Amino acid sequence: AQSVTQPDIHITVSEGASLELRCNYSYGATPYLFWYVQSPGQGLQLLLKYFSGDTLVQGIKGFEAEFKRSQSSFNLRKPSVHWSDAAEYFCAVGAGYGQNFVFGPGTRLSVLP
Amino acid sequence: DTAVSQTPKYLVTQMGNDKSIKCEQNLGHDTMYWYKQDSKKFLKIMFSYNNKELIINETVPNRFSPKSPDKAHLNLHINSLELGDSAVYFCASSHSARGAPGNEQFFGPGTRLTVL
Numbered sequence: 001a002q003s004v005t006q007p008d009i010h011i012t013v014s015e016g017a018s019l020e021l022r023c024n025y026s027y028g029a030t031p032y033l034f035w036y037v038q039s040p041g042q043g044l045q046l047l048l049k050y051f052s053g054d055t056l057v058q059g060i061k062g063f064e065a066e067f068k069r070s071q072s073s074f075n076l077r078k079p080s081v082h083w084s085d086a087a088e089y090f091c092a093v094g095a096g097y098g099q100n101f102v103f104g105p106g107t108r109l110s111v112l113p
Numbered sequence: 114d115t116a117v118s119q120t121p122k123y124l125v126t127q128m129g130n131d132k133s134i135k136c137e138q139n140l141g142h143d144t145m146y147w148y149k150q151d152s153k154k155f156l157k158i159m160f161s162y163n164n165k166e167l168i169i170n171e172t173v174p175n176r177f178s179p180k181s182p183d184k185a186h187l188n189l190h191i192n193s194l195e196l197g198d199s200a201v202y203f204c205a206s207s208h209s210a211r212g213a214p215g216n217e218q219f220f221g222p223g224t225r226l227t228v229l
Contacts, residue, residue, distance in 0.1 A: 034217060038154075043117075043203060044220040088154055094216075101218060103156040 002027040002093045004104035012110040013081050021076040021107050023065075023091030032094040033074040034101070035065055039087045047089075050074060061085070086111045116140050117221040119204050125227045126194055134189045134224045136204030144168075144209040145187035146218065147179060150201040162187050163209060191226075199228045 003026045013019055025031055032051050036044040048059025055067040065076045074091060091104040117138045126132055138145060146169075147159040160179040161169035167179070176192040191198060205218040 036220075043222040044205075046217050046219075049217050090156065101158065106154045106156075108154075 002031065002102045004091050004093050004102055006089075006091055006104035006107050008107045009105070010108045010110065012112060014112045015083050016080050019076075019078045019081045019085070019109070021089050021091075021109070023074045023076065023104060024072050025074065025091070025093045026072065027093055031074075033065075033067060034092040034094065035059065035063070035074070035076050036090045036092060036103075037061075037087045038090065038106075044090065047076070081109075081111055083111045083113065085109060117204060117206055117219050119202075119221040119224050121224060122222065123225050123227075125229065127229055128194055128196060130194050131190070131192045132194060132226075133191070134202055134204075134226075136187050136189070136221055138185055138204075138206040138219070138221075140206055140219060142206035142208050142219070143184055144207050145181065145184070146205040146207075147187065147189050148203040148205065149173075150203060150223070152200070156203070160187075160189075194226075194228045196228050199226055201225050 005024045007022050034049045035047040037047050038044050047063050048057050050057050050067045058064050063078050065074055067074050088106045088108050090106045092101045094101045120135045144163045146161045148156050149159055150156050158171055159173050162181045164184050165181045178190045180188045201223045203223045204221040207218040208216045
């Protein structure tokens with residue numbers, strides 16, 4: 001069975017600073033990896049996904065993530081954070097048909113003005 | 114148009130009551146899910162239905178019963194509500210053809226259930 005860890009429970013950055021949110025997964029086969037964002041009181045919105053091919057994937061809102069098989073990681077990055085990026089970020093791994101997503105515990109991002 | 118909708122958005126009820134949460138998706142997806150998000154924001158799958166057939170049933174109390182009248186709807190009925198059932202419940206949907214990669218899931222806005 002797959003599992004996901006997000007080592008940082010809470011990160012605070014200043015507006016305009018760069019951001020990296022860490023995600024590590026455990027899965028025996030090629031994983032399908034996702035990053036979702038949840039704004040306060042809202043549902044989850046997909047930022048980006050990785051299935052195969054180029055290991056650097058671009059997403060919405062200026063986010064990107066890099067899949068590193070050797071490190072079992074799928075870290076999310078943004079070069080310049082905006083105040084509106086303050087939210088909860090979830091990494092998830094899917095294993096295909098009939099298999100549910102397993103979500104990480106989430107990282108809460110706070111942005112200082 | 115809302116892709117995945119849930120009703121109600123908020124639900125406050127007394128212990129012991131029975132309640133239902135409805136979910137509808139207009140994306141033409143064949144798989145729908147229910148997740149529970151606890152107070153620490155941890156998301157856990159509860160059920161998954163593909164074309165009205167139950168394919169995932171995690172360890173949840175049998176007081177929780179999903180019902181799928183058609184592949185666009187997956188309702189969650191909860192009997193004899195307990196304090197610990199207080200959480201946010203999310204419905205989601207996706208395409209999941211057998212043998213295909215796990216496609217992204219689209220989430221509803223959530224239903225905040227408070228049991229008093």
